[in-house]
Amino acid sequence: MIVELSGHSLLVFVGIPVLVIAVLALLVFASSIANGPRYRPGLSWWAPPVWINGPTATKPDPANLPELPELTSAPGSTATAATGVARTLGGASASW
Amino acid sequence: MPAGDAFTPDQLYDIEKAVRYAEETSGLHFSVYVGGADSETRPFAIELLNELDDPDRTVLVYVDPAGRRLEIVIGELAKRQLSDSSAGLAALTMQTSFATGDLTGGLVTGVQQLGTHAHQPPMLHANDEAHKL
Known part of the structure; x- marks a missing residue:
């Protein structure tokens, strides 16, 4: 049996559910749309460097940084205490 | 935010x-x-430290974030207040x-933790003549 749907029926049985689904989807994704791209470990990093409380107010250009010495110790895969390379610096390292 | x-x-x-908060605390x-x-990240972080005003x-x-590496570098004098084990905890x-x-x-969370670990309680009566030995 073929039921012919009028415009009003289409609006009620198709239009309203689609509208409800669209509103719910918008609510779900609203925060992520507002916050922009999110950091996802393992994927490429897109943003330029940020230096908070750095030597100047401007962001540094890594191309202008001086040449660095070779690392003498292999980096660990977990958080470990590490010693300084050149001076008696303290600190720690971690990877994730 | 800007793309x-x-x-x-x-x-x-x-x-x-x-x-x-960390600076005021410590x-x-x-x-x-x-x-x-x-x-490599460690020498790079040390070079960054040396560029600061009071390393x-x-x-x-x-x-x-791309290399998924974290380095905490503590200056020579700051090391007296913040041990490597405290830095390791903050790193974790x-x-x-x-x-x-x-x-x-x-x-x-990590920076706050570092500041709290580096906190030194004030020396009470340090300038009081009656308590000097």
């Missing part, structure tokens, strides 16, 4: 607030760098947040 920036203004504010300087390294009294937190805290993709939360 391509690592943090929203609100997130930057939270991190800067944590840095200010009396040390704190600096946070988030970005890629041209070479001996500074704690630098370096995060390489940050590592846990970073692994879930929460860069801001990890930095805020």
